[in-house]
Amino acid sequence: MRAALQIARNDLSRRLRDRTALVIAFVAPVALAGIMGVTFGSGDNTALVKIAVADADNTPQTQFFIDRVLDSMSLGGGVAVVRLTDVAEARRLYEQHGVAAAIELMPGSARQLRLGSRPLIDRQSSRTRPLGKAVSDGFFAAATVRSLTLQLILTTLANDRVPPPQVLAAAVDPANSATRARIADDPVNRRASPLGYYAPAMGIVFLFLSVGGAANSVLAERAAGTMARLRAAPIGLGAVVAGKTISILTLMLASMLSLWGATSALFHAHWGDPVAVLALIAATTASIAAIGLFVTASAKTEAMAQAATGGLAFVLAIFGGNFFPPGSLPPALEKLALLTPNGWALDGFTTLTLDAGRFGDIVRPVVVLTIIAAVAGTAGIIRFRRVMAVA
C-alpha cells in the first residue's frame, strides 16, 4: 500500500506541476459550472419548466377550475405556471420559447362548466419540449377526470352553498389525479433547479471524458520506459495499478466536488442532502474510474485509449440520459438507462435534487454503482497486470 501511495503521490505531483490536475480538478469544473449557471440561471430560479395557462373567460368558475386541476397535479416547485387571460399572449410566449407549453381555456369554457361539461381546452406543446408537453398532457388528463366533480362543486357554489367536504377532498386529492408530475412539493424541493440536475449530469460526462486522459498515464509510463523500472522494483504489479487508480480517483473526486462547490456557492444550486451527495459522488466516480481503467487497459496505444473512452463517454451519456431533462425519456429508454452507470447515477442525483431524497433513498444506486466499480475495476486490474506482464 505504501508503494501504491508513493506512485499516486508522484503521479499527482507531476500532474499538478504540468497543470493538468488543476484543469481537471478545478478549472474545468468551475468553468462548466459557470457555463451551466449562465445557461440555466441560478438555483433561486426554482422552475425546471415554465408553462402558460390562459383563461380567456377569466370567470370565478374557470379560475377555480384551473386552480383545482393544478393542485391535483402536485406540480411542486419545479414547474412555474404563468397565468394569463389573453390566449394570443400565451401563444406568443410559446412561439418565442418563453414557455415550454401553453394551455388555453377558450372563450365559452365558463358556460361549458356551468352546463356540467369539460371546458374548451386547447394546447400548444411539442415533442421537442418534452417537459412542457408532459405538463400540458397532464393538465388535459386531470381536467377530464376532474370535470364531473368540479361541475358538482361549481353548481353548489353557484347556488351560494358550501360543497360537501368529501367532494372538495376528492377534487384536490393528488392521489386521484390522472397524472402526476415527477416533482414533489415540499419545502426542500422548492429549491430544485435545472442547475441542480444538469450540474451532476454534465459532471458525469466530463468525468468520462477526463478519465481517459488520467488512465492513460499507465500507457504513458509504458511508452516512456518508466514502467519497466517500476516493474523491476520490489513492489508488485498490483501496487503500480493501485497507485495509478488512486491518482485517477483523487482527480475525479476533486473534479466532482469542485463542480458541486462551484454550482452551490456561485449559483445556489441545490444538489440535496450533503451526506447522500458525497456517497453518490464517491460511487459514481469509482464506477467511471473503473470503466476508464478497463477501457485503457484494453487499448494498445494512448490514442486508442483516448478515442475509446471519448466514444464511450458519449454513448453512455446518450443512453444514460445525461443530455435529457429528468423524466423525459421514453419508458424503454428509461430501462436502457439503468444498464449504464450514468443512468444509475442520474437516478440517484434526481432523487436527491428533485425528489428531496435522503441517503436511504439512494442506497440502491450507490450499491449498483459500487458493484459496477468493483467488476470493471477488477477486470481492468487483471487486464493491466497481463499487459504489464508481457510489456
Place this chain on the structure above:
Amino acid sequence: MREPEAEPAGERANTVSEPVLVCRGLTKRYGDRVAVDGVSFEVAAGECYGLLGPNGAGKTTTISLVCGLLNGDGGEVTVEGNPVTLRSLEAKARIGYVPQDIALYPDLDARENLKFFGRLYGLKGAVLDARVTAALEVVGLADRSSEKIERYSGGMKRRANIAAGLLHEPALLVLDEPTVGVDPQSRHAILETVHELATQGVAVLYTTHYMEEAERLCDRVGIIDEGRLEAEGTRRELVARLGQRDRLRIGVVGEGRSLVERCRERFPEAEVIVNDGVVELLAAGGRRLLADLVREAEAVGVEITGVEVIEPDLEAVFLHLTGKALRD
C-alpha cells in the same frame, strides 16, 4: 579511478567470488519464435559479465528474465539464491536495473527522480537523501541534480539512468546497452563508473553490441545470437577458439574475384572471403602468408590498395561462431 583499459577482459577474474546471478536453461518463446533458447551463465560478485550480440540477438529478453520483468517458458534465475519471477520481491530488491530506454520522468529533476525510485525500494529520510547524493556523485551529476531530466544531454540522461539503478546498493547491476547513442566522453564516463562498481564488489551483467566495450570492460563475455549463448569465457579463452588464426585484409581495385580463386587454390587451409573490394584471408599463422599473397595478386594482375593484418578479437570470434558480423 582506475582506467578500465588497464585491466582488460579476464584480468580481474581473480577478484570474483560466489555467483550472485545464476541462470539455468533460460527459455522464452513468442509464438513460434524462440527469443531465448536455453541460455545458462553465472555472474559472481565483483565480476563484469558481458552479453555480446547484434540487435535482436535476445540480449534484452534475457535481461528482462533476469530482472523479473518477464516470466520465462523454461529454466530458472536466482539472485543470491532467491528465485526471480514477476512476483519475487526479495530477489528484485537486490537487483539494480538500468534499462536501455531512459526510464526517468523528464519533467522531474534528477534528485526528484532518484528519490521517487529510492522510496519504491523502501528507502526514506536521511538514508534516502544520502543514497541519492552518493549515486549522483558516482555518475558525476551531483552539481546538476536540480535540473530537469528533459534539459540534460543524452549522455547525462544515460548517467542519471544508471544512478537510479544504484540507489539501493544492489548486489547485481544489470545494464542494457547503457552507452547507445552517447558521445565518446559520456561513454568513457559510463564505462569507468561500471568498472568501478565491479571493483567494489557489485556483480555486473552488461549487454552490448559494441565489441570494443565488451573487450574493454568485461571479465567474461557470453556471445549470444538468435537467442542462443554460442560461447562464453574470458577474451583470451574465446579468441583461443579461433586457433590463433590471423585475419589478412587486402584492399584491391575491382572485385578481386581472380585473386580469391587463386588464394583458394594456393592456400586451401585458409578461409577466404571477398566483400566490397576487400579480400579477407583467415588462417593460422596468416601473417606468414602475406608475402605469398602479394605475389599471387601480382601474378593474377590485381592491383593492391592496402594490406592489414588483424589480431584475433571478439568480432572475429563472433564471425567465426555465427558466420556474420556483429553489426549485421
